[in-house]
Amino acid sequence: MKYLPFVATLASSALAAGINFAQLLDQKPLDIADNIKWELKPEVDSAALQSAVNELDLKIEAANLFKVAHGSVFEYGHPTRIIGSPGHWSTVNHLLDTLHHLKHYYDVDVQSFEAFTGILKSFSLSINGVVPKSADALDLTPPTPGGLPVTGPVVLVDNYGCQASDYPFNVTNGIALIQRGSCSFGQKSELAGLRGAKAALIYNNEPGSAKGTLGTPTPHMVPSLSLSKEDGEAVKRQLLGSGSVSATVAVDAYVKKFKTKNVIATTRYGNDSNIVMLGAHSDSVAAGPGINDDGSGTISLLNVAKYLSKFKVNNKVRFAWWAAEEEGLLGSDYYVSKLTPKEKSQIRLFMDYDMMASPNYAYQIYNATNSENPLGSEELKNLYIDWYVEQGLNYTLVPFDGRSDYDGFIKSGIPGGGIATGAEGLKTEEEAELFGGEAGVAYDPCYHSLCDDLANLDYGAWVVNTKLIAHSVATYAKSLDGFPLREEASPVKMTAQPNFKYHGPNLVL
Numbered sequence: 001m002k003y004l005p006f007v008a009t010l011a012s013s014a015l016a017a018g019i020n021f022a023q024l025l026d027q028k029p030l031d032i033a034d035n036i037k038w039e040l041k042p043e044v045d046s047a048a049l050q051s052a053v054n055e056l057d058l059k060i061e062a063a064n065l066f067k068v069a070h071g072s073v074f075e076y077g078h079p080t081r082i083i084g085s086p087g088h089w090s091t092v093n094h095l096l097d098t099l100h101h102l103k104h105y106y107d108v109d110v111q112s113f114e115a116f117t118g119i120l121k122s123f124s125l126s127i128n129g130v131v132p133k134s135a136d137a138l139d140l141t142p143p144t145p146g147g148l149p150v151t152g153p154v155v156l157v158d159n160y161g162c163q164a165s166d167y168p169f170n171v172t173n174g175i176a177l178i179q180r181g182s183c184s185f186g187q188k189s190e191l192a193g194l195r196g197a198k199a200a201l202i203y204n205n206e207p208g209s210a211k212g213t214l215g216t217p218t219p220h221m222v223p224s225l226s227l228s229k230e231d232g233e234a235v236k237r238q239l240l241g242s243g244s245v246s247a248t249v250a251v252d253a254y255v256k257k258f259k260t261k262n263v264i265a266t267t268r269y270g271n272d273s274n275i276v277m278l279g280a281h282s283d284s285v286a287a288g289p290g291i292n293d294d295g296s297g298t299i300s301l302l303n304v305a306k307y308l309s310k311f312k313v314n315n316k317v318r319f320a321w322w323a324a325e326e327e328g329l330l331g332s333d334y335y336v337s338k339l340t341p342k343e344k345s346q347i348r349l350f351m352d353y354d355m356m357a358s359p360n361y362a363y364q365i366y367n368a369t370n371s372e373n374p375l376g377s378e379e380l381k382n383l384y385i386d387w388y389v390e391q392g393l394n395y396t397l398v399p400f401d402g403r404s405d406y407d408g409f410i411k412s413g414i415p416g417g418g419i420a421t422g423a424e425g426l427k428t429e430e431e432a433e434l435f436g437g438e439a440g441v442a443y444d445p446c447y448h449s450l451c452d453d454l455a456n457l458d459y460g461a462w463v464v465n466t467k468l469i470a471h472s473v474a475t476y477a478k479s480l481d482g483f484p485l486r487e488e489a490s491p492v493k494m495t496a497q498p499n500f501k502y503h504g505p506n507l508v509l
């Protein structure tokens, strides 16, 4: 589909969101110059920082992000802020421009790193002439030669396909059928390739989608598709019965390597043994402009960073805008991997803010407990709970399972947590009672789609959550009294969650 010119789509998307487009364009830049001397600033205070949060500032920045996403239309055919695209570079530059106005208050670091992204053009699968409905391509899959179909006998792989010995010798030139579980999709694909398979089919071991990623490309990986539990088990039954099964697979895809950048801003003042850190991801998926995911968190942090600059802090505050979250948390992983032990020990906690404004929202708090995560994670969870309760709002606890950028911190022994408003999951009846909205509908029906635009935001929920972000920043910037001291990274807890199922938006195992 050809995309409408920017002004037309911004206007219609803005209109649908009840935004007066002309009013937005007329807005003067905020007074963000940091021109009051540090000594004269008032001490940070939660109520004061929260009261700075307002809907118009969020809307102006959302319009900015939607506008820069259109810089990618020429190359991608539609607006996007995926890493490597003009829309993402402009997002990074917009963050840097804004922070430049605050240069007396923040030290800004730009961290470059390389990331892979998979571009899937098409794929097909037929098994004994039947096209399984559930087939999906794993992210970062290599193509079949020339993107053309390959055909071979389907060979059942033993166990979970996590050992070379699980792969029978007749997998060579065949199509490996592997059960999901126990090790990563990437490891299975690599082992199938080492045994000479033409392709790998990984079928789910639990109901639901197996939307997954191969993780990081390795040399022997083969074209890899996922199947539902039902479809995979049907093929397995055929194989174990008398029948031989033949499959034809075609994958037209490529993997591209991009250089991209994290943006990190740390207050110049404040105790640097007590760094209060928070992050959002600056990138989107290729499919759309990502205004909720994670334009919303990106903007909440940017606005809170502006408001905070009016105040004196006792502890340092560090804001991070990660790149390549959508490729598997690459920016936050890279950041954590570069920290020295001393730098790690200075970070008292990490707060993740990914998807703050889903249209069919729930107020979700990551269920980060101290028994399974670094000490302090639960205190952070309780700060969020207490705040929602104080506001007379309902909340729900959701799994803390590696789907966003807290992952690297938790695995390094740094306490963490965060809030979200929901992605592709369906709102339950019970949640519709708690939050309004529609049961049986996704929290964000435009998750990872083209329609994640200005009309895809619940501005009320976004203001609420931005106030909560302000509260979390102000509370810990003022004092960490009563917040547990950093413990030595506990090997017990590192292995309590050895393998989060997710590593970013996609399943990895």
Ligand SMILES: *[C@@H]1O[C@H](CO)[C@@H](O)[C@H](O)[C@H]1NC(C)=O
Pocket: 153, 154, 155, 156, 168, 169, 170, 171, 244
């Ligand atoms: C592959 O070999 C296994 C035994 O190692 C056998 O059970 C299976 O039927 C063979 N599959 C095909 C397609 O030849």
Ligand SMILES: *[C@@H]1O[C@H](CO)[C@@H](O)[C@H](O)[C@H]1NC(C)=O
Pocket: 271, 272, 273, 274
């Ligand atoms: C900074 O924080 C550390 C750890 O809480 C504390 O020991 C130290 O006294 C603080 N420094 C200042 C200047 O307050």
Ligand SMILES: *[C@@H]1O[C@H](CO)[C@@H](O)[C@H](O)[C@H]1NC(C)=O
Pocket: 367, 369, 372, 397, 398, 399
């Ligand atoms: C939160 O996690 C704890 C510890 O794993 C678990 O016992 C509890 O049931 C979880 N709560 C919810 C609501 O998922």
Ligand SMILES: *[C@@H]1O[C@H](CO)[C@@H](O)[C@H](O)[C@H]1NC(C)=O
Pocket: 392, 393, 394, 433, 434, 435, 436
């Ligand atoms: C909280 O949930 C209850 C149902 O359990 C509902 O009656 C109430 O209206 C909800 N509160 C808000 C602020 O939505």
Ligand SMILES: [Zn+2]
Pocket: 281, 293, 294, 325, 354, 355
């Ligand atoms: Zn996200």
